[in-house]
Amino acid sequence: MLSARGLKNVNELDKPWRFALTQTYDPETNPTGLISFGLAENVTFTQDSISYRSSAPTAARLPVAAAVHLNDILAPHIPINSDQIVVADSPTSLGNMLGYSLAEQGDGILVNRPVYGRFELDYGVEAGVEMVYADTDIEEAFLPASVEKYELALAGEKEKGMNIRAVLLVNPHNPVGRCYPIETLEAIAKFCGKHSLHLISDEVYASCVFDTGDSEAVPFTSILSLDLSKLINPELVHVLYGFSKDFASGGLHLGFLVTENQSLRRACKAVLRLHGASQAAVTIGTTVLEDRIFVSSFVAKARQSLASGYRLTTSILEKEGIKFIRGNAGFFVYVDLSPYLPSGDLSPKEREFSLAQRILDAGVFLHPGEEHSKDVGWFRLVFSQEEVILKEGLRRLIGALKAA
Structure with a gap:
């Protein structure tokens, strides 16, 4: 038997869309794999990036x-x-x-x-x-x-x-x-x-x-x-x-x-x-x-990469008429996908889940409802990806929205 705390935590595992899915896309080895816009990660460290003798x-x-x-x-x-x-x-x-x-x-x-x-x-x-x-x-x-x-x-x-x-x-x-x-x-x-x-x-x-x-x-x-x-x-x-x-x-x-x-x-x-x-x-x-020289250089490069990813993402969103909140920090753009929510006899959360499932079926993961907006239909889109992945993911996302 578990404690009340333990049972409550177990129930967290059964909440739909609570946890992020793992990205599996690779342009060469797995071109149809899942692209995740839901996990706030930046560019990947290589072995050379973190291999120091100390x-x-x-x-x-x-x-x-x-x-x-x-x-x-x-x-x-x-x-x-x-x-x-x-x-x-x-x-x-x-x-x-x-x-x-x-x-x-x-x-x-x-x-x-x-x-x-x-x-x-x-x-x-x-x-x-x-x-x-x-x-x-x-x-x-x-x-x-x-x-x-x-x-x-x-x-x-x-x-x-x-x-x-x-x-x-x-x-x-x-x-x-x-x-x-x-x-x-x-x-x-x-x-x-x-x-x-x-x-x-x-x-x-x-x-x-x-x-x-x-x-x-x-x-x-x-x-x-x-x-x-x-x-x-x-x-x-x-x-x-x-x-x-x-x-x-x-x-x-x-x-x-x-x-x-x-x-x-x-x-x-x-x-x-x-x-x-x-x-x-x-x-x-x-x-x-x-x-400190490495830190300064790395941060400067990371900021340039983030600015580039932000510009690419927001330019595509603007072209497609998708509303978003303009920012200047983090790895994400907060986007309003409420116009694409399904209608019908569904609760607000079910509408978000349904839209997230349709996007997932197109090979893109966005977390529904996990950023706790009081308004329905807002999603966090993480843009800190390599350009080829970002472009492909946005292409899939736009395709899924237009197919609604």
Whole structure:
């Protein structure tokens, strides 16, 4: 017999479209294989990209190297010290650890939507923490006025007896692909300070910001770059970062938690034996971060590739008259496929599933409903693919939509 927690987690495996399918397409060996626009991966690391000769790994070198790197890309108001960093095998594990350490089972974490849907698993599968959604329109989510929706959601959950422990902020945003303006970050921090809520800022796409030619695009600003002492108790602010996005290496399994909260760091370290990074990952990660010339070169190249993929994708979407949200960060374009949803006596979720199945039958995977938009028919299209794959996938997608 399983515990109630175990049974609840087993049921997650039966939810339709909950997990992404694996890409099998190869232009030479498997030209009819599946193309996945649902998994946020960047260009693939080759063996040469990560093969460094290094000394034996030590636990001390990686946090020091990570502090140098994070001070560089996050530009914190107060420099990050290595002792403020907890190293684990992924930001996903760190989310689970934060859920356990900051909340009781059944407590809630407040987040606006649309948002990356697997946070429900990251914070819920083991820690039993619920994601609570503040309903904001896509454009509204990035405005200081969005705090009004946070206030409404917080009050509503309190009336239901739900204890909200934290706000989760995703910056740069997944799936919208935008960065939060400074004034909005300040408003959210003030809201958390007012209600003594923890503020978790997921900044795994910090360096995945690229030039789209839009002079009005908002640049990335880390929550740590603000003078937090004027907005919130700094010990309530926690930043997540990892290798999976900026370094296109999800399989390396390295994640970092930055927090001034010593008690939280100790609580996380107490369970690190279940979530610790492998020595191989520590060795590779340390060597990469210590090579600042390589990091600068790699990030610049990655940004160019992302900009190229974004331009190609959006130009095709515009040509076909498909609505999308303009962004400048991440690996994805948030597209509105609601005009192609089937009609009939179906629930909103069933309509999305039906459209996703039709697209899948054409050899393309898009995740239906997993980014939790309050409006039906929005999908996250991941464009960080080689050009030949991206063109073929978009051709298949457009064909499936036109055949509706």
